[in-house]
Amino acid sequence: MDLTEYEGASPATDASATVEHVTHHRRWSPKRESRDDCPNCGEEFELADRHVLVTLTRGNADAGERHYFCDAACVGEWLNGDAT
Numbered sequence: 001m002d003l004t005e006y007e008g009a010s011p012a013t014d015a016s017a018t019v020e021h022v023t024h025h026r027r028w029s030p031k032r033e034s035r036d037d038c039p040n041c042g043e044e045f046e047l048a049d050r051h052v053l054v055t056l057t058r059g060n061a062d063a064g065e066r067h068y069f070c071d072a073a074c075v076g077e078w079l080n081g082d083a084t
């Protein structure tokens, strides 16, 4: 599935937010090791590894909220609110 299909959607759990941008992402930080938990499945992953970055906007806020997911399937489940 094309990640751009998620753009413009609102998370089932947060109707006030809108998905502005979805992209594959990899943080390159040679000195710092950073990890994050997927908001959908709770899986911990390295931000230096390929993952999916979702930017949300809310109202008139200029700065987008950044959320990191382990893969595109988790983005879809999170948006639809049908995670198992």
Ligand SMILES: [Zn+2]
Binding pocket: 038, 039, 040, 041, 042, 043, 069, 070, 071, 074
């Ligand atoms: Zn996940």
